[in-house]
Each structure stands twice: as structure tokens, then as C-alpha cells.
Amino acid sequence: MTNITVTKVEKLGVLPTDASLGFGKIFTDHMFVMDYETEKGWHSPRIVPYGEFGFVPATIVFHYGQAIFEGMKAFRSADNTVAVFRTREYLNRFNRSADHLCIPRIDVEEVRTGLFKLLEIEKNWVPSSPGTSLYIRPFIIATDKNIGVKVSNTYKLFIILSPVGAYYEHGFNPVSIKVEDHYVRATKGGLGMAKTPANYAMSLAAQNEAHADGFDQVLWLDAVHRKYVEEVGTMNILFKINGEIVTPELSGSILGGITRQTVMELTRSWGLNAIERQISIEEVFEAQAKGQLEEVFGSGTAAVISPVGELSWKNEKLIISNNKTGEYAQKLFDFITGVQYGRLLDEFGWMDEVK
The missing domain is CATH 3.30.470.10 (Aminotransferase class 4, branched-chain amino acid transferase, N-terminal domain)
Incomplete structure (x- = not known):
């Protein structure tokens, strides 16, 4: 330079x-x-x-x-x-x-x-x-x-x-999320995969309505079928279903989060099957009904890991892990922040020291 x-x-x-x-x-x-x-x-x-x-x-x-x-x-x-x-x-x-x-x-x-x-x-x-x-x-x-x-x-x-x-003024507690079925954030071939101001402007109306209804965040569905899970307003979303970590695949309308990437690499290193694939909101609710939905959490730069305690969709409310922070949400948060603050060994080479 x-x-x-x-x-x-x-x-x-x-x-x-x-x-x-x-x-x-x-x-x-x-x-x-x-x-x-x-x-x-x-x-x-x-x-x-x-x-x-x-x-x-x-x-x-x-x-x-x-x-x-x-x-x-x-x-x-x-x-x-x-x-x-x-x-x-x-x-x-x-x-x-x-x-x-x-x-x-x-x-x-x-x-x-x-x-x-x-x-x-x-x-x-x-x-x-x-x-x-x-x-x-x-x-x-x-x-x-x-x-x-x-x-x-x-x-x-x-x-x-x-x-x-x-980020957590009141402690590391689960958030409530409204599944958005009116507004659309992004489509394949659009701006969803880019970190650009228009994406965030598009999210404001839905976020304001969700806050007015008492929710912390919005979960976006795909723009075509209005059924496949995409991402939350400020973070990617991950599900622990029947022992596996599942997150929506990066198909052109979802931002590829660096913390999301970190979570996938880390959980695989722990021996979990971590999968990127299409997942519908119906599948999430069915997994809960079958007793297979073990945890839901978000990942992002600001919060690192954000446990989800409640999902609300079409007037149906789903309570996850008794609205308590799950084992892996806590484990991931503790490990990633432990490395970030130098409390744990940086075995993955994540940290870049300022001399």
C-alpha cells in the first residue's frame, strides 16, 4: 500500500x-x-x-x-x-x-x-x-x-x-421472534446476499410492527413460497433438531454470516452433524410437536449467539426449551467469547492481534 x-x-x-x-x-x-x-x-x-x-x-x-x-x-x-x-x-x-x-x-x-x-x-x-x-x-x-x-x-x-x-444489558436471555408472513426482505437474484443499506431499510417496517406486538425480532421467510426459513433481521438462524444443527443454505437471498460460519465449523469440530439446507417453518413446528426441536438460536457479530425462546407464526406460539437458554447456545457463546477475550486458547486462529 x-x-x-x-x-x-x-x-x-x-x-x-x-x-x-x-x-x-x-x-x-x-x-x-x-x-x-x-x-x-x-x-x-x-x-x-x-x-x-x-x-x-x-x-x-x-x-x-x-x-x-x-x-x-x-x-x-x-x-x-x-x-x-x-x-x-x-x-x-x-x-x-x-x-x-x-x-x-x-x-x-x-x-x-x-x-x-x-x-x-x-x-x-x-x-x-x-x-x-x-x-x-x-x-x-x-x-x-x-x-x-x-x-x-x-x-x-x-x-x-x-x-x-x-449487547445483553439484562443478561444472556432468550428472545421472542415473530415469523413474518406479510413483508418480504429479499429474493434470489436480489440484494439479500450483500451487506448493503437497502437490505436494512427494507426490514424496518416489519421490525417496527413486531416490536409493537411485543416481539424482539423478525424471522423472514422466502419470497416465492413464503414458507422456507431465511434469516432474522440482524442475524442468521440455527436449529438443533434431533441432535443435528440445521441452518438455511446460502442460496442467494441470505447474508453469509461470519459468526454463522464460525458456529458451523465449531459444532462440526465437536462431532455434531451441522447441515446447511432448505428448512420450512412447517418443519420447525412439526419438529416441536414431535419433541425433536431441542434448541433455536441466532448468530451474528453484535450478539454472537442469541438464544430464541419463542417463535410466533399465524397466531400459533411455539415455546422452545421452556423459554430457557439451551445447552449448545450457551456452550457456543461461552467458547466464542472466551476466544475473543483471550480466556480460551485460539486453536482455530480466529484472532488477529494489533501490535
Whole structure:
């Protein structure tokens, strides 16, 4: 990578108390920025003070949504080591989203170098209490300055950092989920497999209605048959049925979660049969009726593992594991977070230390 220029703030900020962090409300002193032009490729990597950027009203991203983002985390262990969870896997997924949105690919190693330079500068912003972390948000926006539906010739990449509090404010408890049978999130051949703002905008109406009905999350069904399970609003979904882990296959409308990948690799290493296949919501309810549905849990960067205690579909309520956290949800959460915080040996090579 071309030398990364660094412009530091005049006065450093102070990390608030861990108890006051919340999620995505506080940002560190600096950010990483890089530009793209068709004739030059990605260029001018730099670290600058976090702050506002000026864009004209005709900037193309505002009108046609050509943008992608990622989310990953850095953790501080008891010995004060700071490390990032599965950096390259997240950046490789960033490129898969870029392909889908006609955005030029990044060089994973170059952007990783820029990220780790930024993290070296901002290490003091990584909180240390259990459950806290430094959230890492890379994103790319199209920046051509004209209104017209086309692929942009210019782009800007940012990486911003945000210290975040524990995801589970009230403990690691099961969530309630409404199975969505009205709205559709994504279709095969659409944007479902990309991490792009439009996917999240599409989820808002259903999520608001679910919250109004007293549910924590929404479970999406496929857009064609309206019967096959896809994913939850902010995480992938997994079922433990008759001793096997089952999760919907990545067929073009589901985001390939890095934590989902971690869970599948980990459960297979424990000797479980972990399967990726099509699974209908009817099969889930039938498995419960037969006494074969042992656990349901979500997986994602923010929560890691989220046990599910209730599924509601067409006015029928299904209570899982007596609305208690299941054995494998707890085991997976303990193992993955144990590695992330340095309490357990990183035998899979997941953690990427910031020097």
C-alpha cells in the first residue's frame, strides 16, 4: 500500500465509562479514508480526525444507494492484548458485497494494513469490561456528482470505530421472534446476499410492527413460497433438531454470516452433524410437536449467539426449551467469547492481534 498519511486531532478524546457506552453512539478520534477513481484505482490512504465530510446534493449514493458496509469487532483481553475477530473473513465478504453492487474490489491486505494502523493509534478506545468491544465499521459509498442511474466512477472508503457496551444489558436471555408472513426482505437474484443499506431499510417496517406486538425480532421467510426459513433481521438462524444443527443454505437471498460460519465449523469440530439446507417453518413446528426441536438460536457479530425462546407464526406460539437458554447456545457463546477475550486458547486462529 502507498504510505498511509496520518493527521492527528489536536486534543484526544476520552473513553467514557464502560457502563455508558451503548451501541454506535460514541466514536473514536480518527478514521481511515481512501478514494477510488476509474483511472487511478484505490489511492490516497489516510488516517484523519473523525468528523464531517462535505458532499454535494447530487452525490450519486444519495439517490441510487450504491453503497456497502461491514461490521467487525476488536476485543481487549485480561493481559491488555487487543485483537480483531476473523479480520480477513469479514473483508473478503466486503468484496463479495462489492461485486454485487458493482463497486470496485478492495485489496484485502492493503485495507487490513490501514485498519490495523488505525487500531494502533486508537488502542486506548478499546474497552475492557466483559461484553464490551470496539466495533469496526468499514463502508464504501459512490461519489459521482450527477443524477443518473449508472455505475459510479468514483468512490470513497471509510473505516470508523465505536466503543460499544455489552449487547445483553439484562443478561444472556432468550428472545421472542415473530415469523413474518406479510413483508418480504429479499429474493434470489436480489440484494439479500450483500451487506448493503437497502437490505436494512427494507426490514424496518416489519421490525417496527413486531416490536409493537411485543416481539424482539423478525424471522423472514422466502419470497416465492413464503414458507422456507431465511434469516432474522440482524442475524442468521440455527436449529438443533434431533441432535443435528440445521441452518438455511446460502442460496442467494441470505447474508453469509461470519459468526454463522464460525458456529458451523465449531459444532462440526465437536462431532455434531451441522447441515446447511432448505428448512420450512412447517418443519420447525412439526419438529416441536414431535419433541425433536431441542434448541433455536441466532448468530451474528453484535450478539454472537442469541438464544430464541419463542417463535410466533399465524397466531400459533411455539415455546422452545421452556423459554430457557439451551445447552449448545450457551456452550457456543461461552467458547466464542472466551476466544475473543483471550480466556480460551485460539486453536482455530480466529484472532488477529494489533501490535
